[in-house]
Amino acid sequence: MNLDAFTVLVGVGAAAFLLGLLSLVVWIIYGFTRAIFTKKGRQEAREMSAANSAYYERLKCPACRSKISIDATRCPYCTTMIDR
Ligand SMILES: [Zn+2]
Numbered sequence: 001m002n003l004d005a006f007t008v009l010v011g012v013g014a015a016a017f018l019l020g021l022l023s024l025v026v027w028i029i030y031g032f033t034r035a036i037f038t039k040k041g042r043q044e045a046r047e048m049s050a051a052n053s054a055y056y057e058r059l060k061c062p063a064c065r066s067k068i069s070i071d072a073t074r075c076p077y078c079t080t081m082i083d084r
Contacts, residue, residue, distance in 0.1 A: 059072075059082075061075040061077065061082070062080065062082070063075065063078050063080040064080070066078070068082070
């Protein structure tokens with residue numbers, strides 16, 4: 001058996017393997033990009049972000065330390081007026 005021919009064969013095999021791996025990575029990146037940039041993907045991202053900000057945009061009542069809406073003028077738990 002010719003060793004040089006074997007080496008070339010292994011090289012071609014490795015190159016084909018790497019090419020397949022590369023195309024798989026590109027396909028995965030394409031999928032993520034599509035999910036982010038399509039209308040549905042963007043809408044889902046916006047909804048998630050809105051839900052997150054609605055949750056985190058809260059402040060603590062200075063009197064009872066309950067979490068209340070950032071727009072509140074009066075605490076719903078202890079009825080303390082919130083001045084701003
Ligand atoms: Zn309160």
